[in-house]
Amino acid sequence: MKIVYFSVTGQTRRFIKKLGAEFSAYEIDPVDPFFELNEPFVLIIPTYEDEITYPVIEFLKFKNNAAFFKGIVGTGNRNFAELFIFTAKNISKKFNVPLIYSFEFNGTPKDVQNFKEAVNKLES
Numbered sequence: 001m002k003i004v005y006f007s008v009t010g011q012t013r014r015f016i017k018k019l020g021a022e023f024s025a026y027e028i029d030p031v032d033p034f035f036e037l038n039e040p041f042v043l044i045i046p047t048y049e050d051e052i053t054y055p056v057i058e059f060l061k062f063k064n065n066a067a068f069f070k071g072i073v074g075t076g077n078r079n080f081a082e083l084f085i086f087t088a089k090n091i092s093k094k095f096n097v098p099l100i101y102s103f104e105f106n107g108t109p110k111d112v113q114n115f116k117e118a119v120n121k122l123e124s
C-alpha cells in the first residue's frame with residue numbers, strides 16, 4: 001500500500017517521517033497535483049477550508065487515481081470540535097472510501113502504531 005498525503009504547515013509531513021521505510025509516500029504538490037499513481041494507496045489529509053485542499057481533489061480525479069484510492073486518514077485539531085477532520089469526512093463520502101483513522105497534528109507514537117494496524121487491516 002502506498003501513502004499519498006497533503007501538508008500545508010508540515011505536521012502531516014512530520015507524521016510521514018515517523019513511519020520509517022515501511023511505506024513509500026508521495027506528497028501532493030499544490031502547484032502540480034497531476035500525477036498518476038497506478039497502485040493502491042491510502043490518503044492522509046489535514047483539515048482546511050475546501051479552497052486549500054482542492055489540489056487533493058484534482059489529484060484524486062486525475063486519470064485512474066480514484067480507482068486505486070482504498071482508504072482515507074484525517075488529521076486535524078480537536079479544538080475545532082464538530083469541524084474536526086471535516087475534510088477527510090467529506091472526501092470519504094464523495095469518493096466512497098472508508099475513513100480508517102484520524103489523529104491530531106503530527107501524531108503520537110500510538111497514532112503511528114494505530115495507523116499501521118489500520119492499513120494492514122485494509123490490506124487483509
Ligand SMILES: Cc1cc2nc3c(=O)[nH]c(=O)nc-3n(C[C@H](O)[C@H](O)[C@H](O)COP(=O)(O)O)c2cc1C
Nearest residue numbers: 007008009010011012046047076077080084085105
Ligand atoms: C487555518 C487553519 C484552519 C484549520 N481548520 C481546521 C478544522 O476545521 N478542523 C480540524 O480538525 N483542524 C483544522 N486545522 C488544523 C490542521 O488541520 C492540523 O493542524 C493539521 O495537523 C495540519 O496539517 P499540515 O501541517 O500537514 O498542514 C486548521 C488549521 C489551520 C492553520
